[in-house]
Amino acid sequence: MEKMTLIKKGAEAELYRITWMGRDSVLKRRIKKVYRNPDLDLYIRTTRTSLEAKLLSEARRLGVPTPIVYSIDLKNTEIIMSFIPGVPLKKIIPNMERKTLHETFSLVGSLVGRLHKGGIVHGDLTTSNMILKDGVLFLIDFGLGDHTFDLEARGVDIHLMRRALESSHHEVSKWAYDGFISGYEKIMGDEIKDILRRVNEIRRRGRYVEGGR
Amino acid sequence: MRKLYVMGIESTAHTFGCGIVSSNGEILSNLRSEYIPSSGGIHPREASQHHASKASTTIKQSLNEAALRLNELDAVAISLGPGLGPCLRTGATVARAIALMIKKPLIPVNHCVAHIEIGRLTTKEDDPLVAYVSGGNTIVSAYSDGRYRVFGETLDIALGNCLDAFARSLGLGHPGVPKLEALAERGKNFIPLPYVVKGQDVSYSGLLTMATRKIPESNPSDLSMSLLEVAYGMLAEVVERALAHTEKPSLLLTGGVARSPRLQRILKAVCDEHSARFHVVPPDLAGDNGAMIAWTGYLAFKEGISVPVESSYIRQRWRLDEVEVPWRR
Known part of the structure; x- marks a missing residue:
């Protein structure tokens, strides 16, 4: 070195x-x-x-x-x-058109789906941990991840993705999240129902969310 | 321009508080009466009965100290949530009555926003990252585009709740956190406990369960030290991540647990590593209080925000990031 x-x-x-x-x-x-x-x-x-x-x-x-x-x-x-000579998604989202945004997050969703199907959760899905290089999306930073097929862990993964979008990209978070879910569903199939139900449960479990427990 | 006076009423949980501020940011009075459970945690109905019985004297003293009469107030601010239903209703009833009596606007205030605004007022820090830690909340937040956005929070119980509940299991009594910290000072051996950081969020329920389970077999000082190390360490990690992510120039520590010297030292060290300024809300404004409601009420009042008495519903689960804060624009 x-x-x-x-x-x-x-x-x-x-x-x-x-x-x-x-x-x-x-x-x-x-x-x-x-x-x-x-x-x-x-x-x-x-x-x-x-x-x-x-x-x-x-x-x-x-x-x-x-x-x-x-x-x-x-x-x-x-x-x-x-070394991946690309750009973090976080930096390019503000300049993305809605259609590209939807497509990109659909890709993110399918990658996360592959992880979950294979028994891995990422544990820190934020747009700083996604790098785009020549149309290929890389996931990095697996330090908070885990080996698990657990519904709860998968649900937390999706919850964190949604929250990261809401806090850092609030103006486009709905579009991005919809794209994410469409890509995720392609891989997870019917399993997605239970997972999304759990995501909502996790969200309500947090302190103070309208709608009650 | 004439000085304006706003009264704030706080009753989301343990504390019934009444504070009065003036439009130039002076805190003229800040009276509090705290419900202390005879055993166990907070009992919402008992707490609300306490609030109802103390409301009148607390408000009178608050007016006396500020040397004001009710009809000299320009608005009445009320903490409508988040919090415990029965407690919120008691405070809201009192505030509505005063507003109707003096024919002045009723200003709805979000309790979490108030903890942030009182910190900004007293530390003169305009745009900090905020760590808000108390018995009911654990939130890492920063302002962006009209609202306080939540960057990290607890997925289950609050930091203060975790520490208080553990202190009660050890029989330490009230207030739990200072007694726990005193005990932890003598701790030497670290006992591994679940350290749970998920993305930007923390989870304290597993930690509490495991620490409580280990009480019979462990040295109390070692166990307390380990619990605090893990609990504060988790918060420090998510604060550090949010500092790196948001690149805010400073950190503001607010809420009841902000009084902890150990937590202050840890977060100061985090700030040093990122060349950020570190501020703590003054101890008398750290816990729940009426002055913070009054000040935030004034900020909202100035923007023309008020609520008709007949629709001034309490909101037990009113999230911080749902609230528009036009005075920051």
């Missing part, structure tokens, strides 16, 4: 652009939090690093584009993966 350029300092990790074995790569390092109990901190960073590396590879096998994991270092809580 010769040159390391910091490309992003997120809340949880630092991302560096590096050349690894001659390949254009990203090093993701989960950083120590001084405000957290050291035992808890190490536990969180280690489990998330290990889980993320596994889920990235497994998602790929399910046909969901993700970065390729090259190397993992649990001691330093680092992952090295391929």
Whole structure:
């Protein structure tokens, strides 16, 4: 590893652009939090690093584009993966026409459907974690994900997607969410009914939503 | 221009509060009477009976302290929700009666918005990211395009609820959080407990269940320390994510649990890492109070917002992000 350029300092990790074995790569390092109990901190960073590396590879096998994991270092809580030279969805949504928006989120929905069908939940579906490159949509950041076929976990995944759209893209959230659901339904088929019922339940469970429990 | 005076009435949960503010942001009085359950958690009917019995003296004292008479008020603001039905109804009845009596407008105020606005007023921070933590709410919010948007919240119980319930199981009594923190000071060994962050949201119910289950087998100091570490750590993580995502220049900590020194230290550290300013609402305005309702009522009144008495329904589940806040535009 010769040159390391910091490309992003997120809340949880630092991302560096590096050349690894001659390949254009990203090093993701989960950083120590001084405000957290050291035992808890190490536990969180280690489990998330290990889980993320596994889920990235497994998602790929399910046909969901993700970065390729090259190397993992649990001691330093680092992952090295391929660099995706695209743009985060978050940045391009404001300039999207409604039709494109619907199509794009239908694609997002079908990718999430593939994950769920394959027994994976992402755990942090926001538009910062979706990268578009030449018409191919990549999902990144699987650190909060899980291996599960559980209805509740799937429901939370969809709930978080909806909430992320409402808070960050409120002016177009309905269109985007409709697109998402149409793509998700294509993959999930009839299963979607139970999941959407659970999504509404989760929403009502939150503090203070009109409509009662 | 003549100074305007607004009275605010708060009765969403434990506290019956009456505060008076003037249009230049002065808090002229802020009286409170808190219902303390003899055992267990809040009982809505008992709390509302407490409010009904204390309303009159609290309001009189509030007027005395502000050196004002009822007919010198320009508007009456009422916290219409979110909160417990019986408690909300008691406060709303009182506020409606006063508004009718003095023939002045009744201003509907959302309790969560009020916690944010009183923080903005007292810290002079114009556009902060807000962490609002109390016995009933755990919300990470920021203003965008006419409303306070919710970036993260609890998926089940509130942070204060989790800590209070655990403190009661340990037999610590009221108020739970300070006693829990004192006990945790002596904690040495970290006991693993469920740390549940889902996207930008947190979940405290599993944590409470597990911590309570471990009481018989654990050292109380170690267990309290671990519970606080996990509970505050989860909040710190979602706050940090929201700071990184929204790129707001500062963080405002508000709500009853904002008084916790341990939580303040943790969130200050989060802000330092992101070069954001850190502010906490003053302790006497952290918990539920009438002054925050009065001030938010004034902001709304200035925009021409009021509600006819006959349609001033309470709203037990009135979400923060449903409320238009035109004074921020």
